[in-house]
Amino acid sequence: MPTVKFFATLRQAAGARQIELEAGTVKELLNRLSTDYEGKLDRYIKISTVLVNGKNVSNMKGQKTKLRPDDVVSIFPPLGGG
Amino acid sequence: MSSKYGGYMGKFLEIDLSSGQVRDYEVSDELREKYLGSKGLAARILYDATEKGVDPLGPDNVLIVNTGPLVASGAPCTSRFNVSTKSPLTGGVLSSNCGGNFGIHLKKAGLDGIIVRGKADKPTWIHIEDGEVELRDGSDLWGLDTEETQKKLPKKSGKMVIGPAGENGVLYACIISQERAAGRGGAGAVMGSKNVKAITASGKAKVPVANPEKFQSDVKRWIKILQGHPSTGEMMPAYGTAAFVNRCNETNTLPTHNFQRGSFEEADAISGETLAETLLTKNFGCTSCVIKCGRRVKVGGKDVKGPEFETLGLLGPNIENSDLAKICQWNYEADLVGIDTISLGNTLGFAMELTEKGLLKSDLKFGQTEGISEIIRDIAYRRGLGAELAEGVKRMSEKYGGKDFAMHAKGMEFASYEPRGAVGHGLGYAIANRGGCHIAGGYMIYFEANGPLTMDPLTTHAKPHLTALMQILLDSLSDAGSCQFTAFTAVPKQALNLKPSGLIYRIAAKALEGFGPSIFLMLKYPKALAFVPPMELLQHPRVITDLTGMKMTFGKYIEIGERTYLIERLFNIREGVNQDTLPRRSTDELQIPSDPRTRVPLAKMLPVYYRLRGLDRCGAPTPKTLARLGVRG
Numbered sequence: 001m002p003t004v005k006f007f008a009t010l011r012q013a014a015g016a017r018q019i020e021l022e023a024g025t026v027k028e029l030l031n032r033l034s035t036d037y038e039g040k041l042d043r044y045i046k047i048s049t050v051l052v053n054g055k056n057v058s059n060m061k062g063q064k065t066k067l068r069p070d071d072v073v074s075i076f077p078p079l080g081g082g
Numbered sequence: 083m084s085s086k087y088g089g090y091m092g093k094f095l096e097i098d099l100s101s102g103q104v105r106d107y108e109v110s111d112e113l114r115e116k117y118l119g120s121k122g123l124a125a126r127i128l129y130d131a132t133e134k135g136v137d138p139l140g141p142d143n144v145l146i147v148n149t150g151p152l153v154a155s156g157a158p159c160t161s162r163f164n165v166s167t168k169s170p171l172t173g174g175v176l177s178s179n180c181g182g183n184f185g186i187h188l189k190k191a192g193l194d195g196i197i198v199r200g201k202a203d204k205p206t207w208i209h210i211e212d213g214e215v216e217l218r219d220g221s222d223l224w225g226l227d228t229e230e231t232q233k234k235l236p237k238k239s240g241k242m243v244i245g246p247a248g249e250n251g252v253l254y255a256c257i258i259s260q261e262r263a264a265g266r267g268g269a270g271a272v273m274g275s276k277n278v279k280a281i282t283a284s285g286k287a288k289v290p291v292a293n294p295e296k297f298q299s300d301v302k303r304w305i306k307i308l309q310g311h312p313s314t315g316e317m318m319p320a321y322g323t324a325a326f327v328n329r330c331n332e333t334n335t336l337p338t339h340n341f342q343r344g345s346f347e348e349a350d351a352i353s354g355e356t357l358a359e360t361l362l363t364k365n366f367g368c369t370s371c372v373i374k375c376g377r378r379v380k381v382g383g384k385d386v387k388g389p390e391f392e393t394l395g396l397l398g399p400n401i402e403n404s405d406l407a408k409i410c411q412w413n414y415e416a417d418l419v420g421i422d423t424i425s426l427g428n429t430l431g432f433a434m435e436l437t438e439k440g441l442l443k444s445d446l447k448f449g450q451t452e453g454i455s456e457i458i459r460d461i462a463y464r465r466g467l468g469a470e471l472a473e474g475v476k477r478m479s480e481k482y483g484g485k486d487f488a489m490h491a492k493g494m495e496f497a498s499y500e501p502r503g504a505v506g507h508g509l510g511y512a513i514a515n516r517g518g519c520h521i522a523g524g525y526m527i528y529f530e531a532n533g534p535l536t537m538d539p540l541t542t543h544a545k546p547h548l549t550a551l552m553q554i555l556l557d558s559l560s561d562a563g564s565c566q567f568t569a570f571t572a573v574p575k576q577a578l579n580l581k582p583s584g585l586i587y588r589i590a591a592k593a594l595e596g597f598g599p600s601i602f603l604m605l606k607y608p609k610a611l612a613f614v615p616p617m618e619l620l621q622h623p624r625v626i627t628d629l630t631g632m633k634m635t636f637g638k639y640i641e642i643g644e645r646t647y648l649i650e651r652l653f654n655i656r657e658g659v660n661q662d663t664l665p666r667r668s669t670d671e672l673q674i675p676s677d678p679r680t681r682v683p684l685a686k687m688l689p690v691y692y693r694l695r696g697l698d699r700c701g702a703p704t705p706k707t708l709a710r711l712g713v714r715g
Contacts, residue, residue, distance in 0.1 A: 005332075007325075007328050007329070007355065008317055008320070008321055008325055008354070008355060009316060009317065009320060011355055017350070026583060030583070046579065046581060047312055047534070047578040047579065047581075047582065048582060048583065049533075049534050049536070049582045049583065050582070050583040051332055051333065054332050054333050054334055054345075056536045056591070057583050057588075058535070058536065058582065058583065058584075058587040058588045058590075058591040059536065059537065059538050059588075059591055061588075062583060062584060062585055062587070062588040063583055063584060063585075074328075074332045076328075076329055076332075077312060077316075077317060078312045078313045078317060078533075078534045078570075078573070078578055078582075079313060079317050079318075079321070079325040079326060079329055079532065080313040080314055080317055080318040080323070080325070080373075080375070080567055080570040081318070081322070081323035081324070081325050081326035081329075081354075081375075081390075081391045081532070082323055082326065082391065082392075082520060082521070082525060082527075082528075082566070082567075
């Protein structure tokens with residue numbers, strides 16, 4: 001099943017660096033995160049960028065992007081740096 | 083000499099160390115209107131105050147230290163000061179920007195800036211108080227590190243100092259102020275070549291404000307925006323710039339093994355998140371900062387400044403190191419001797435690859451952390467192998483070979499972004515006037531890999547256009563005296579609530595690729611942009627208008643950034659530093675062998691970029707462009 005990696009404040013809120021979660025699409029995965037974490041992550045996920053295997057889903061099919069079992073989904077709140 | 087505009091102290095001094103004379107340097111309001119301050123104004127002065135072919139480390143080079151109008155005004159994140167000179171590392175223009183509090187003290191001392199020329203006959207400390215300059219004996223300070231030096235200087239003054247690296251002419255020696263650095267390009271070596279160990283400033287002058295009521299209310303609103311935005315109000319205080327380590331790693335833009343790869347298996351061990359969980363004691367900010375991206379960590383039981391993203395990337399993955407504590411220690415040691423950590427990490431990576439390939443005899447090895455502290459000191463004192471490394475990547479490649487994988491542009495080592503994972507960022511390295519710099523190159527990585535709204539990082543569509551626009555905006559920010567991180571609110575909080583993973587962002591990301599013609603028109607007819615942008619999008623023109631009394635429309639603001647680039651480019655052309663190139667590793671070697679797009683197609687993007695900026699086929703400004711913007715060579 002796909003690996004989900006949490007970063008920055010989202011990692012703190014989830015209390016884990018990464019988990020594995022069964023989902024067929026990004027939308028399904030985000031919904032499952034909301035349910036499994038009882039809405040605790042919603043605030044962060046709402047404003048986060050989602051990457052699938054390093055590629056931003058907004059350059060793919062957005063939340064309709066399909067997931068394969070070996071995919072890595074990385075979720076990042078808006079960062080600053082440089 | 084004074085100014086009719088608010089935001090300026092109206093005084094600029096020229097200090098000739100050879101004769102000991104101090105005189106006023108005339109800066110007209112016309113120049114202020116054209117270049118605003120800081121980087122742009124300093125580039126204009128640099129061009130005028132030096133002769134062609136001036137030796138960067140000779141007495142005829144000048145060291146310009148100046149500020150922008152926003153500095154010390156009470157606007158947030160505006161404590162910056164700028165140092166401009168001819169770079170000993172590149173031979174071209176150098177503008178190096180620094181936080182801390184020196185900029186504020188310089189203005190309180192009644193000055194917008196100083197021009198230091200000549201050479202003192204003995205170690206000297208320049209002290210400025212209430213507009214008066216005193217050249218003090220700095221013999222007792224010479225040889226001290228940057229921390230000890232600052233301790234010996236007046237407590238209440240703003241300070242900028244060099245360490246042993248600057249004294250010994252390390253080509254990427256930096257200037258340290260408090261714990262911040264004017265890091266890149268060797269300004270510290272220029273200061274050392276003039277026998278200047280330190281510059282201090284103090285005074286009680288106040289910055290005049292044209293429209294105090296409006297200014298106060300807009301500043302208040304600006305602070306609220308910065309503090310309420312998830313990037314600047316939450317993530318940067320919590321993780322600092324180090325938050326980009328994991329993001330770059332995930333997007334194949336984290337330089338690994340001397341830029342051979344874009345990701346590092348152990349990146350998380352040196353990430354902002356790990357730093358926050360382990361060594362971080364607290365965050366801190368420069369004076370006037372409301373973001374507070376600075377880190378403080380424990381090194382050897384001592385509370386010191388922690389590393390930024392660039393340092394983590396280049397002293398981490400780039401040399402295959404995952405020991406976070408070591409990076410913190412080297413970061414502190416490099417600051418003490420006054421060495422730019424970006425060039426340091428890049429040069430170490432290059433020397434390791436040279437050694438790996440049998441081109442250099444050394445004990446340096448990827449993944450080996452022993453001996454790096456000693457090497458840092460050897461670089462600062464130019465001892466043994468350190469003397470070679472002190473010359474930087476370009477000169478080492480000329481001596482030992484390896485030009486294809488000498489990761490620099492114009493002689494300045496690349497910053498901590500692997501450009502084959504974000505090709506627009508690669509274009510930025512090539513066309514940045516000061517060399518392989520992420521900021522001067524337009525920081526395209528934010529729209530390719532790291533920001534909330536990113537386009538395909540490997541397409542060339544609209545990359546030259548966005549690079550030009552971003553460069554212009556970032557230059558304008560610098561000219562005003564503002565920290566670049568205030569730009570992270572350009573994607574407003576309200577827009578983030580539209581879900582970056584959702585449909586609107588998907589459409590916007592695609593639309594960005596077709597944004598080229600709009601930017602083309604924007605840059606061709608900037609005067610048509612006669613509006614002041616809404617506060618949420620770009621706060622600076624509005625606040626500059628309140629402060630100075632200039633009517634800073636978006637079009638005028640863009641023109642200021644354009645002029646900054648052009649005058650720097652003219653300086654480079656005069657000095658023969660006009661090659662907008664990248665090493666073959668970036669342009670010809672594929673980052674991912676199975677993906678032909680994972681290289682920087684520079685030859686394709688460069689002509690588009692040149693046309694867009696009104697440059698000829700060789701990258702020189704055309705007479706028409708210079709006339710349009712009123713820039714003379």
